[in-house]
Amino acid sequence: MQLSKDTKRFLLSLSAFTVALVLCVIHFREVGGWLGASLAAFSPFVVGGCIAFILSVPMRLFDRLLSKENKKGNPLVRPGKRKLLSLILAILLVFLLLFIFSSIVLPQLVSTVTALAGSIMRFVPTAQQWFNNLLTWLEEYPEIHDAVAPMIPDLNKVAASLISIVQRYAGTVVSSLAANVSSLFGSMTDVIISFVFAVYVLLQTESLSRQCKKLLYAFLPKRFCDDVLSIARLAHKTFFSYVAIQCTEAAILSGLCFAGMLIFRFPHALVISVIMLFGALIPIYGAIISCVIGAFLVLIESPMKAIGFVAFILILQQIETNLIYPRVVSTAINLPSMWVLLAVTVGGGIFGIVGMLTAVPVVSITYTLLGAAANRRLSERNLSTYDPAPTEEKKT
Numbered sequence: 459m460q461l462s463k464d465t466k467r468f469l470l471s472l473s474a475f476t477v478a479l480v481l482c483v484i485h486f487r488e489v490g491g492w493l494g495a496s497l498a499a500f501s502p503f504v505v506g507g508c509i510a511f512i513l514s515v516p517m518r519l520f521d522r523l524l525s526k527e528n529k530k531g532n533p534l535v536r537p538g539k540r541k542l543l544s545l546i547l548a549i550l551l552v553f554l555l556l557f558i559f560s561s562i563v564l565p566q567l568v569s570t571v572t573a574l575a576g577s578i579m580r581f582v583p584t585a586q587q588w589f590n591n592l593l594t595w596l597e598e599y600p601e602i603h604d605a606v607a608p609m610i611p612d613l614n615k616v617a618a619s620l621i622s623i624v625q626r627y628a629g630t631v632v633s634s635l636a637a638n639v640s641s642l643f644g645s646m647t648d649v650i651i652s653f654v655f656a657v658y659v660l661l662q663t664e665s666l667s668r669q670c671k672k673l674l675y676a677f678l679p680k681r682f683c684d685d686v687l688s689i690a691r692l693a694h695k696t697f698f699s700y701v702a703i704q705c706t707e708a709a710i711l712s713g714l715c716f717a718g719m720l721i722f723r724f725p726h727a728l729v730i731s732v733i734m735l736f737g738a739l740i741p742i743y744g745a746i747i748s749c750v751i752g753a754f755l756v757l758i759e760s761p762m763k764a765i766g767f768v769a770f771i772l773i774l775q776q777i778e779t780n781l782i783y784p785r786v787v788s789t790a791i792n793l794p795s796m797w798v799l800l801a802v803t804v805g806g807g808i809f810g811i812v813g814m815l816t817a818v819p820v821v822s823i824t825y826t827l828l829g830a831a832a833n834r835r836l837s838e839r840n841l842s843t844y845d846p847a848p849t850e851e852k853k854t
Contacts, residue, residue: 502648506655513548513660515702520544545660563732570729570755693823700819708738711778718774724767725759726752740814741802745775793822 482489521544524535535543659666674683712735719727730752737748749771757764793801798818805817 502651506652509656510659516551517544517548520547566728696819704739708735711738726755
């Protein structure tokens with residue numbers, strides 16, 4: 459039996475893959491150690507790629523602003539210098555935001571968490587007095603009094619539990635954040651390498667894209683390369699749109715929250731607005747978590763203001779959903795609400811906060827690819843829809 463050249467090549471590749479897989483299984487520990495060392499060596503470049511992607515969002519915004527024409531019809535900045543100037547402005551913007559967060563927001567967060575235990579203890583006598591007044595008023599209705607009295611908690615125990623939770627989780631968050639940052643960068647050398655690599659990627663985007671395409675088409679089948687590039691373009695478009703939309707929406711919502719809290723004189727305006735900023739980055743659950751945490755902080759200061767705060771947040775979210783979000787979203791994520799809920803829940807359950815932030819664009823890409831593949835297969839089979847059980851009207 460004469461085998462074709464393609465069949466021989468396939469069998470040779472399959473044999474080589476089988477041998478490599480068996481060797482990896484036999485020497486699992488050695489291979490695992492080598493992979494770990496390789497990932498550690500490449501981690502600065504992975505971090506640099508993430509930095510480049512984050513910087514590309516404000517960089518594209520500045521590029522659009524600088525490409526506008528003046529009264530004479532000439533662009534404000536020549537194309538040759540526009541990319542470099544956009545990158546410099548994007549870096550300055552990020553460093554400005556980091557400076558504001560570290561010098562203004564972070565100390566306020568630390569002081570708020572520190573003072574939270576004292577606020578809880580000051581709140582306990584007031585709340586206890588409310589419950590006592592409630593029980594005194596209910597003495598006129600013995601049946602209701604006997605049913606409600608066992609439900610009144612011991613506020614001293616509740617306060618002690620809240621204080622221990624705040625102290626424990628505040629320390630855990632700070633220590634885990636420091637550990638993650640130190641493990642992410644490792645040393646100042648890794649930080650410099652990551653930053654330099656990100657700058658190189660942003661300045662040489664076209665050149666890197668051309669080189670990758672050349673390598674793909676040189677060594678792999680054309681159809682496979684076309685599919686890879688199509689998926690890569692879809693992934694970049696989806697992630698970029700998602701990041702730009704979520705960041706813009708979060709900034710607008712946080713700014714409106716801060717302004718409204720100052721106007722209505724709600725306490726902890728800055729801290730709650732920062733919580734709202736980060737919470738808005740997480741679809742569905744972020745708004746709920748932000749509202750609950752903010753209401754708790756306001757409740758400790760003034761229960762009546764807490765009710766007003768919840769009403770204010772609900773109205774603000776309605777304004778954001780019906781007025782701001784449709785205007786901000788220029789390229790919507792192609793994913794129904796049901797799959798957004800599923801993606802955020804499963805992603806958060808498996809990968810934590812990172813999963814909640816990245817699950818929606820990943821599922822959106824998968825949803826789009828599966829939809830295109832299903833439509834293509836139906837078209838090949840001359841089926842517009844799949845109807846396995848025709849109705850009686852169709853049979854007749």
